[in-house]
Amino acid sequence: MLSDPKAATQSDAPLDVPLETVWSILEAANELGDTNTVDACRRVIDANLRGDAPGQPDLAAIAAFFA
Template identity: 45%
Template sequence: MLPQFGTAVRKNKNLNNAVATDLGGGAPDKASVDAAWLVLEAANDLGDHAAIEACRRVIDAELNGTAARSSDVDLVVGYFR
């Protein structure tokens, strides 16, 4: 059974650490997951449901140790640009 979404605790709110690097087919890197938490907060405030779902998939992938979809990571990384 998969863990419930939101069971992980965000530890770092520093936007400067939220720059994603190449995933290389592995699990999402820490920077993209940190960015996903920041984007999730902003997307919730804005009612951006597509971004909320993409953030949840990136965070869930990190919790499960799997690779996030590159389209989800691209949305997260480029959200504030």
Template identity: 40%
Template sequence: MLPQFGTAVRKTKSLTKNLAAETGGSAPERATVDAAWLVLEAANDLGDHAAIEASRRVIDAELNGKVAASADTDLVLGYFR
């Protein structure tokens, strides 16, 4: 069974925004990471393992100051369409 991230997302979402602002993250990057958190929660509820992994990679890339793969970013940004 996969761990649930809904509560963790709500508690750390503002921390992620503040960290991005402090490190000079641009608005599109923050928007992508915010979307990744939402996709992670929804995909976790639906059991969508591919979306879970893609959103985790986008979040990890942002936290490590790297650029996420375009395929992961595309999946995250198009998830609710």
């Protein structure tokens, strides 16, 4: 039986990205026309405003912006 995907996500070590950094990345990605990163940043910001944990794929997309 497969484990609960939400439980697996919560047990992973989260990428701790300060919200100020996410806003900066959002601005830079918007200027560069990187719609995937813009969308990921918006989802992370929205999750933060709701008090939810951001999705790991969105955090990975934000981290990949620096690669």
